[in-house]
Amino acid sequence: MVRVGIVGGTGYTGVELLRLLSGHPHVELAVITSRAEAGVPVADLYPNLRGHVGLAFSEPDIELLKACDLVFFATPNGTAMKMVPELLETGVRVIDLAADFRIRDPKVWEHWYGMTHACPELIEEAVYGLPEVNREAVGAARLVANPGCYPTAVTLGMLPLLEAGIIACRGLIADCKSGVSGAGRGANVGMLMGEVGESFKAYGVPGHRHLPEIRQNLALAAGSDVDLTFVPHLLPMIRGIHATLYGRIEKKVDLQALFEARYAEEPFVDVLPSGAHPETRSVRAVNDCRVAVHLPQGGDTVVVLSVIDNLVKGAAGQAIQNMNLMLGFEETDGLRSVALLP
């Protein structure tokens, strides 16, 4: 059994990591830290873990973490970068579920995240943990930057088109919708059920932190800069992201075959049959991304529909997929359950 630690496990990403890790065949949860909840049994905060996780939260003590083989950071942005260098030095491998190591260019990162990066020298080493693109590099990495939820859904939906060079790099549109769990578990009037239930709105249209991350991913796939408009929206439900992606086809190919070929070997990307419309509930609680590709009305605007569970493939599940690759386990270990429907 491998010993893993979690830093900052009181949010939704933390509890989801615990839910998934508790069913993993090769992992022992050694430590979970939270300054605010130190001493509190994890199962007192998250009743679903009663009988499954016996651990209590502990103070964030780096010595305890150094005794782990691998540490997940499920902390706010800007926390991991302060502890990661010391952990890496000790030989601990790290997966950061926040954004500290996702953006290649520290200046871009500092612009969008509004702080100075504490260890820019590690950014280049960090591997962006999207296995569908970086599987081998993840396997060899000491430090993995786990992708954001929107970037995962958008990138997996756009990838086949951009890699094949068949759509225009200008005028790309990602119209995305997320359940409320994506906003985390902080006390926030704007996320009260009385505020977000039975309503729908866009947010962050002028600019959202996931925009540079998505742009970086798409540019890498295209081999050139892309022009992307990204509009996130808030859904009156808890889990799930639906990305509706638009681009202009410049070369007519069999889109269905292109997508199926691209993802034929991927354990967690499921290309639906032609004409399908994936539902977010079809991936609730599981690590799958489901995509469907359309060319409506015989036009030249391609429409890709891409769904994930924001807390699984968009966070904790993908982190475990990355851990499996880093530690040489089966890529699907701990991630084979069936989505919850209804």
Next chain:
Amino acid sequence: MVRVGIVGGTGYTGVELLRLLSGHPHVELAVITSRAEAGVPVADLYPNLRGHVGLAFSEPDIELLKACDLVFFATPNGTAMKMVPELLETGVRVIDLAADFRIRDPKVWEHWYGMTHACPELIEEAVYGLPEVNREAVGAARLVANPGCYPTAVTLGMLPLLEAGIIACRGLIADCKSGVSGAGRGANVGMLMGEVGESFKAYGVPGHRHLPEIRQNLALAAGSDVDLTFVPHLLPMIRGIHATLYGRIEKKVDLQALFEARYAEEPFVDVLPSGAHPETRSVRAVNDCRVAVHLPQGGDTVVVLSVIDNLVKGAAGQAIQNMNLMLGFEETDGLRSVALLP
């Protein structure tokens, strides 16, 4: 008091017409028909109307309808066209909330609605009841085709841009999201709460009946054909439509000023301040359309956010607005209440 009738009032559009008409100062509800519910008091089917509507449903008898000044059809597509000619001859004015008279070209209509039109000769006379475009014609009309819910939200959002000729007519995108009440009240496994609650999906991507209606509206505004991709989605909530609209700016103008000027005199279109994101709940139960216009990241893709209540501005409220124009009442009569929030 003017005497109005409703044909087919058992669906959500019907009950919403009744809710709004029961507070109208100049209208007496004379008859409401339903073959299936004939004899049943309206308030037995819709408990919110107890104490407000004393009428019972009656068999659809055209003689009773002829005694009305104005008749609303809240029927499935293809019903109104069979009764309208006889009513118009008697001098009754008609507002059809279904699609029978929305599409100018009978061949296009027959293609999308899969039936032969019963009175194609009336299509030309029918006025498309979007007051923001056709106010005067509506006032003089015998027969008004009340717009669809998606077409209302999309058209009002796109109108200022197309009329001003500042966006490309190619590559327009309408990414729309609707609450479940838009699907009506028919017994349908796909609309069970167990199926659509806590989930989100697109539908009708290959083609949806509102596509030709929207295209017709936008072409009229632009003065030329437009190329539009329309993707509707189903929201896990009851009321509200949110249209997220994308186009490529070809001429830089002050977009905020353009929208404010276009709708300065409109009682039911509210242009939000620059940078705003309208919520569907802010128009719940009222006849307003709220729009906001963005040009994210200084690019050339304009993003318009447009929200309505699909049952009010998207159906029954707009029908009453049209009735007010046809009968010479104040345009806002019966439509001045405040949205329900939270």
Next chain:
Amino acid sequence: MVRVGIVGGTGYTGVELLRLLSGHPHVELAVITSRAEAGVPVADLYPNLRGHVGLAFSEPDIELLKACDLVFFATPNGTAMKMVPELLETGVRVIDLAADFRIRDPKVWEHWYGMTHACPELIEEAVYGLPEVNREAVGAARLVANPGCYPTAVTLGMLPLLEAGIIACRGLIADCKSGVSGAGRGANVGMLMGEVGESFKAYGVPGHRHLPEIRQNLALAAGSDVDLTFVPHLLPMIRGIHATLYGRIEKKVDLQALFEARYAEEPFVDVLPSGAHPETRSVRAVNDCRVAVHLPQGGDTVVVLSVIDNLVKGAAGQAIQNMNLMLGFEETDGLRSVALLP
């Protein structure tokens, strides 16, 4: 026009007061205070009020309030009691939507609310604003204690049985369920949509502040002490309270006739036909209480089902009903709209 003020109008009760008052024929909203939001236009906080309420929040200045004919307190418990004496002296009439004047016995109040009462001498003068019990006294009152939401639903459901002396005063049970808006609009992890959506639970079983208020009401109706178990639950929806009430019948009477007779003259209590099950949505946004009475399986346990909108009959609507009585308006002024369904 009568000039009214609102102290503390930033919560859900405040916005609901504003929604209802904006349609009242005899009232001018003169001032609305909020220390936190002073200077902010009300419509910026509550977009449903755009175009309906032009006022901005102002600092809580008692001189401004003294210029009003009547002042509503929509403040946390313990605020009104500090300002009410001075207002009453000036001749301003007051309706407190919080709990400061609901409990007759100051010791009981201080026990449940955990503070010392600032003006116990006014408690006796204050009239408990349940018009179905105290209509005349409300009309003559300077100071009205607006009932709590649960107490309104429970009391109206139990009243006919207790007044008629046909049920046992021991073993009464009030199993109540409330939408989340009852918890207010404070930043609170426990009311995030991620926490309360798609879930259901009881809370406060060992003791809830509405228990002594309900007990006081029922004892007055019964003319003797009552033994009551009150269990509130939290519903995954926004508006509505459903009280399911149980008692043991000691005398067989025609229960349906008893309820219908008791409420025959009440404009806001609607006794449903025998066998009915009221839905909370049938009173959404309106001031009605709907009740149904059952005696299942021919036994001796009576079951009363009572529904209200917690923000209307359970708060702002009942406050306006009380205002109408105090100021000599029609009791239903501003309160005649139809419930929103669906």
Next chain:
Amino acid sequence: MVRVGIVGGTGYTGVELLRLLSGHPHVELAVITSRAEAGVPVADLYPNLRGHVGLAFSEPDIELLKACDLVFFATPNGTAMKMVPELLETGVRVIDLAADFRIRDPKVWEHWYGMTHACPELIEEAVYGLPEVNREAVGAARLVANPGCYPTAVTLGMLPLLEAGIIACRGLIADCKSGVSGAGRGANVGMLMGEVGESFKAYGVPGHRHLPEIRQNLALAAGSDVDLTFVPHLLPMIRGIHATLYGRIEKKVDLQALFEARYAEEPFVDVLPSGAHPETRSVRAVNDCRVAVHLPQGGDTVVVLSVIDNLVKGAAGQAIQNMNLMLGFEETDGLRSVALLP
């Protein structure tokens, strides 16, 4: 591997059986029948099963079922009783998830279910599949009647009190609330999201089919007849039952200790600490029943809170628990996952 079949797997109970069985270590799904969907791959109807269940629905052919070791009936009431005798004769063991074999007295059954029983001679042999009461008998049974959802939640909550003889058998109250999945997946206007979303109501107060089943269970536990009032309500959410149970204590004992002792060895009943309020989401997707016991305000009315997932411990999960007992597997096989939260 043991071969199991499912008759009538197109409803929510069926898909839940498939979800759970697909993760069971000792079971091979051999056949699943549905007249309406014969030939359709299961994963086409239930997208969560794509990649997990390769089977297609087949015509209900009893010869195919005879080749199974055990058959689940997830059919409407009245179907299993027609096929079970022939299957039992061939040596196939049967678990009926419907109500055909739950009620001991065929006359009572025929009264509540409105049909003649096809094999009353098997009723006595059938074992009521509540392992917490009948574990050994289930292990030896050929035919198990899987309990209803409400009866499971109510019985497990009441059991310790009745077995210990410390509450009155008269005046018992079960105020129960269920998510909409309990009503199944049939096309039904009353279960549309537009009808049941954002609303709450009681139903079946005059009489519900689960009443005689609950009464039978409680009488067995008490050793005498009981007088029970059962009021079910419909929650605006998908999964979960919450039973709030009331009884009059006649003997003061340590209730917490009583419950903990009764369920100390039970793998699927979790007694929460004193003062707790279980949430339905804490058992979402898992086979646990969580209970808490209260004696509010030092009175003599005991309040038990009991939650289950109606599709798991209330249906498919309990059926698999019974199967495990019948076939000699570990009782928790296939049932060890963690509840989904948030």
